[in-house]
Amino acid sequence: MDIRxxxxxSIGCWRSQRSAHxxxxxxxxxxxxxxxxxxxxxxxxxxxxxxxSYDIDPTAAVSPFYMSWEGLSDxxxxxxxxxxxxxxxxxxxxxxxxxxxxxSQGYAETIPAVGxxxxxxxxxxxxxxxxxxxxxxxxxxxxxPNLRCRVSFIKTSAGSGVVTASFSTEIRSxxxxxx
Amino acid sequence: MDIRxxxxxSIGCWRSQRSAHxxxxxxxxxxxxxxxxxxxxxxxxxxxxxxxSYDIDPTAAVSPFYMSWEGLSDxxxxxxxxxxxxxxxxxxxxxxxxxxxxxSQGYAETIPAVGxxxxxxxxxxxxxxxxxxxxxxxxxxxxxPNLRCRVSFIKTSAGSGVVTASFSTEIRSxxxxxx
Numbered sequence: 001m002d003i004r005x006x007x008x009x010s011i012g013c014w015r016s017q018r019s020a021h022x023x024x025x026x027x028x029x030x031x032x033x034x035x036x037x038x039x040x041x042x043x044x045x046x047x048x049x050x051x052x053s054y055d056i057d058p059t060a061a062v063s064p065f066y067m068s069w070e071g072l073s074d075x076x077x078x079x080x081x082x083x084x085x086x087x088x089x090x091x092x093x094x095x096x097x098x099x100x101x102x103x104s105q106g107y108a109e110t111i112p113a114v115g116x117x118x119x120x121x122x123x124x125x126x127x128x129x130x131x132x133x134x135x136x137x138x139x140x141x142x143x144x145p146n147l148r149c150r151v152s153f154i155k156t157s158a159g160s161g162v163v164t165a166s167f168s169t170e171i172r173s174x175x176x177x178x179x
Numbered sequence: 180m181d182i183r184x185x186x187x188x189s190i191g192c193w194r195s196q197r198s199a200h201x202x203x204x205x206x207x208x209x210x211x212x213x214x215x216x217x218x219x220x221x222x223x224x225x226x227x228x229x230x231x232s233y234d235i236d237p238t239a240a241v242s243p244f245y246m247s248w249e250g251l252s253d254x255x256x257x258x259x260x261x262x263x264x265x266x267x268x269x270x271x272x273x274x275x276x277x278x279x280x281x282x283s284q285g286y287a288e289t290i291p292a293v294g295x296x297x298x299x300x301x302x303x304x305x306x307x308x309x310x311x312x313x314x315x316x317x318x319x320x321x322x323x324p325n326l327r328c329r330v331s332f333i334k335t336s337a338g339s340g341v342v343t344a345s346f347s348t349e350i351r352s353x354x355x356x357x358x
Contacts, residue, residue: 017207030198143332144340162322165328167346
């Protein structure tokens with residue numbers, strides 16, 4: 001598994017079920033959403049702009065993509081979860097299974113972010129993203145080509161306490177008329 | 180991480196939140212339970228009996244333990260989930276990070292089972308258990324010494340279809356008076 005193959009397998013529309021465990025309150029939150037992941041050309045102006053914003057040579061980015069989502073949570077049924085962003089992996093030239101993941105500010109994400117990823121021997125994509133006062137750790141893997149799973153943790157910035165743990169199962173949506 | 184250390188870290192009382200995603204119906208199930216894991220002596224009669232039932236030399240088993248649980252699901256609030264069993268890892272002499280996990284018939288589990296486990300480089304315990312008409316795949320790991328996570332899949336016996344995916348976060352319960 002390399003990053004190109006991982007992104008390639010992720011391209012498409014996904015129907016997602018996400019359970020968040022808010023550990024301090026033992027609260028369960030259930031989110032249902034649809035996710036769309038679209039490949040972008042490395043020369044796409046939005047990708048060039050994203051790389052420039054991080055002072056990264058755009059030719060170092062591989063398999064950039066656009067991701068959008070739209071969903072509903074049972075926590076606050078009035079609020080629609082909706083957002084999009086552009087993502088670009090930048091592999092480490094010395095360690096092709098590691099690198100940076102650049103993320104744009106989308107219209108729902110209030111801040112851009114850059115995370116460190118690596119691919120494990122068993123084909124999982126693991127991402128650590130530091131924020132101002134928190135840290136996110138995610139593991140994404142394919143159980144089958146049409147079932148993608150994601151476990152994420154929001155930790156205190158020191159990394160010692162876990163505030164929220166969540167689990168997503170993402171099933172590929174077969175678009176009618178695609179045959 | 181070896182199997183002895185993994186079991187040792189697991190000993191104790193845990194407060195568990197489990198979310199099951201029933202994928203065909205996009206249904207969310209929430210289960211709250213308490214789990215107790217107690218170390219057993221390899222010479223405990225129940226361990227000797229378990230090994231005998233699988234024709235395993237009891238001296239090959241390491242770190243056997245007793246596990247009990249008690250909980251409630253939001254799927255059927257009238258039904259109390261309750262059970263216990265005895266488990267015994269039997270490492271492969273040639274590959275110390277792999278082996279069999281023997282499980283007794285408990286008073287809630289209707290059938291005994293033997294699974295194949297391995298420990299991954301990043302410290303996860305991965306278990307595959309074949310049943311008559313299904314297969315279970317589990318991954319358990321420690322996020323911190325006091326937070327254990329578990330992802331499990333129930334697959335069709337051919338292994339191609341996933342029926343249920345579930346995620347547990349288990350927080351160590353501090354027993355009062357333990358200081």
